[in-house]
Amino acid sequence: MSRFIQELRNCGYNLASCAERLEVFPRLGVNFWQKMRISWTPRKEDPIDNLITLFIDGQKVSADIIAKQISPFFVDAALEMRLVERKGDLLQSSFCLFPCYGKYLVTDHAEKNTAINQVMWLWGESYLLGGFVKRISRRRAIDLGTGSGVHAILASDHCARVVGADVSPRAIAFSNFNAALNEKSNIDFVMSDLFDSIEGTCDLLVSNVPYAPDTAAKASDNFWSGGIDGTELLRRVVEALPTRLDPDGTAHINSLFPNPPGTKIKDHFDAWLGGNLTEWDVLDHTWPVPQYQDLLSDQPFHGDMSAWRFGVVSMRRSRNGQGWWKEVAGSSLFFRKDGSCSVIADHDAA
Ligand SMILES: C[S@@+](CC[C@H](N)C(=O)[O-])C[C@H]1O[C@@H](n2cnc3c(N)ncnc32)[C@H](O)[C@@H]1O
Incomplete structure (x- = not known):
């Protein structure tokens, strides 16, 4: 786990980089806020955009791209911890993974789902x-x-x-x-x-x-x-x-x-x-x-x-x-x- 977190830190997945991309930082739970989603277009060449897409927006991202941009270890660790699932060449997550003042927090996916008693995503x-x-x-x-x-x-x-x-x-x-x-x-x-x-x-x-x-x-x-x-x-x-x-x-x-x-x-x-x-x-x-x-x-x-x-x-x-x-x-x-x-x-x- 510590190497997984270290790689998140090293690649710059933090509050500042998310704020830079999503403008109004507290709306990081972007997929719940449709207006926010419209205003943000992720770039495939950007590792932070890919992490936001995977872990905040709940969309699929290429496993190869994540492995190249972060590391093969990172992809394996995420799979082993079941933070992501592999769907062919793509990764998808049923969870959110938020940066928060130097910490990392996993929550339920940021969309209302009454089938489970959801763990609140970071608002x-x-x-x-x-x-x-x-x-x-x-x-x-x-x-x-x-x-x-x-x-x-x-x-x-x-x-x-x-x-x-x-x-x-x-x-x-x-x-x-x-x-x-x-x-x-x-x-x-x-x-x-x-x-x-x-x-x-x-x-x-x-x-x-x-x-x-x-x-x-x-x-x-x-x-x-x-x-x-x-x-x-x-x-x-x-x-x-x-x-x-x-x-x-x-x-x-x-x-x-x-x-x-x-x-x-x-x-x-x-x-x-x-x-x-x-x-x-x-x-x-x-x-x-x-x-x-x-x-x-x-x-x-x-x-x-x-x-x-x-x-x-x-x-x-x-x-x-x-x-x-x-x-x-x-x-x-x-x-x-x-x-x-x-x-x-x-x-x-x-
Ligand atoms: C608004 S969320 C806050 C989550 C987190 N603390 C945050 O700020 O992101 C409220 C949390 O309170 C929990 N909760 C509800 N009723 C409670 C109670 N009577 N005692 C303790 N926790 C309760 C819910 O399960 C939920 O996890």
Whole structure:
């Protein structure tokens, strides 16, 4: 596995090269976004284009070309790991393989398929949340709704121990594979309904649990449903903060915040924290999404979305008992042209 990863690195399959080709980096899940697909024409002579075609767009690529452009070893290893199948002279993959801040993550193919409980491919939000976390030394991180394991694997570089939790056995299998692929040995992936099967606390919490209001699927049935009003899992995560986050810890919560008309994220957090929101310093990196389009639910929400927001809310306990809530203006310009994230949620710098 390490040579396979090394060859991906050596050939330049990274965020910068993908951003250069796909323009708006967070839309790397290109085949799900038809508009994006139209604007991009892969060149056969370009190894990165071929890897994007194979591993992001799900299209066939010549095995000989990949062997020549990367190496015969790379093709053999991909076949042996079953990341690709051979179809005559061509290779095809049923999975995605994303570069992500120096790591590589395998996910399910980036197109809705209800025959399996799909492991979510990396959307913009995965890169956003991964980019926002301040990468300082930590004792223990917990990643709720780990999916591919992306946030647990990113945390493993700077945290002594990491726990990644998911209710989906398929997600746990992918996470374990991805941890091995990235040579990580300090992560425990556990089947857990949020914190339910995890003991103890953490000083870094990363959460991207399902958030879409969905009347067709119950919360946790898939990677997108947050129950009828979308907040079922989000509420439980916030309610658990006082007992699960260490006094010096930070929590980063990515979500859609489907606020009913006239309400704000703050109102819900205060209620979920028992009226004690003033004990917390909060960086609110969310932006309004009144045009939010749910592409996944069989019965998406069609009511008033005027107060809905999307993004990351980062929280730590107030240092002086006088907490604050800072709305940090966001317009989705979080990524630089080279695919790196330009924002770190840093309470000390706020
Ligand atoms: C939106 S995906 C996030 C995947 C990944 N963390 C990312 O950011 O790319 C949500 C994940 O939460 C998992 N999930 C759903 N309900 C859960 C629950 N009650 N406890 C833990 N994980 C849950 C889903 O199986 C899915 O893998």
